[in-house]
Amino acid sequence: MAKGIVRGFxxxxxxxxxFLLGIIAGSSFFLFVYGQKIDGLLSERNAIYYANNQKYKExxxxxxxxxxxxxxxxxxxxxxxxxxxxxxxVDAEQSYITDAVKAQIEKKLAPFLDKSMDWIGNNPEIxxxxxxxxxxxxxxSQKTRVEVHLKYVSLYDETLKIWLxxxxxxxxxxxxxxx
Amino acid sequence: MEQEFWTxxxxxxxxxxxxxxxxxxxxxxxxxxxxxxPMFKMMRLAEQLxxxxxxxxxxxxxxxxxxxEITILGGQLxxxxxxxxxxxxxxxxxxxGTVLVRWLIQGGF
Numbered sequence: 001m002a003k004g005i006v007r008g009f010x011x012x013x014x015x016x017x018x019f020l021l022g023i024i025a026g027s028s029f030f031l032f033v034y035g036q037k038i039d040g041l042l043s044e045r046n047a048i049y050y051a052n053n054q055k056y057k058e059x060x061x062x063x064x065x066x067x068x069x070x071x072x073x074x075x076x077x078x079x080x081x082x083x084x085x086x087x088x089x090v091d092a093e094q095s096y097i098t099d100a101v102k103a104q105i106e107k108k109l110a111p112f113l114d115k116s117m118d119w120i121g122n123n124p125e126i127x128x129x130x131x132x133x134x135x136x137x138x139x140x141s142q143k144t145r146v147e148v149h150l151k152y153v154s155l156y157d158e159t160l161k162i163w164l165x166x167x168x169x170x171x172x173x174x175x176x177x178x179x
Numbered sequence: 180m181e182q183e184f185w186t187x188x189x190x191x192x193x194x195x196x197x198x199x200x201x202x203x204x205x206x207x208x209x210x211x212x213x214x215x216x217p218m219f220k221m222m223r224l225a226e227q228l229x230x231x232x233x234x235x236x237x238x239x240x241x242x243x244x245x246x247x248e249i250t251i252l253g254g255q256l257x258x259x260x261x262x263x264x265x266x267x268x269x270x271x272x273x274x275x276g277t278v279l280v281r282w283l284i285q286g287g288f
Contacts, residue, residue, distance in 0.1 A: 039217065
């Protein structure tokens with residue numbers, strides 16, 4: 001078969017050369033007609049490649065940044081201090097009022113346990129809203145009613161410490177409703 | 180003698196033109212195959228091939244320079260002038276090819 005091909009090739013050398021010349025002529029014609037378009041398309045493709053590369057670099061940079069930030073965030077979360085203990089100091093004339101108010105206020109502030117110290121530190125008005133002019137009824141023989149005034153708040157070493165002043169309302173006219 | 184002069188001049192012109200045009204076209208095809216800008220490559224090739232087209236047309240720079248020496252020293256100034264005409268003819272052929280390619284690509288001088 002190979003011999004046949006070689007023989008055919010030898011017989012039709014001129015045809016083969018014409019065929020090659022035809023290919024060259026045809027591709028030259030193609031180049032003349034579509035050359036500009038090919039240049040434009042190649043240029044567009046390179047521009048797209050470049051833009052794609054830039055975007056890829058941007059994505060990589062953002063991913064790295066995100067990784068760093070998430071690392072920083074998790075470590076910050078770990079380090080975040082939380083309230084472990086609530087201490088209430090009550091300034092009252094009667095010691096039994098002091099103990100009763102202390103117990104009730106500590107119970108009222110129980111939801112603040114295990115909350116972020118930063119959160120309370122940045123929003124101390126929450127405590128003021130809860131405690132200021134809070135009326136406490138002490139269940140004894142006389143049913144004493146007192147009003148609480150917030151004096152100081154301190155956040156230190158996972159402890160929320162509150163100083164309160166108590167005003168006895170038993171002698172004055174007050175409503176039965178408790179705030 | 181005179182006919183031979185013109186024949187050579189025309190031959191030099193066409194050979195230089197052919198070298199530029201052929202080189203540029205096939206170079207452009209090569210650029211297309213190898214994923215380069217074909218028209219841009221053709222333009223650059225046209226400029227680069229110009230000098231080599233002249234050299235190819237006049238049959239080698241050393242022969243021509245030697246002919247100059249022989250003819251000038253031998254007192255045959257008309258032969259030296261002929262050599263100059265051949266060189267100019269080859270230059271014109273190469274330049275025509277370059278200009279044609281430039282027209283094709285840029286649409287002007």
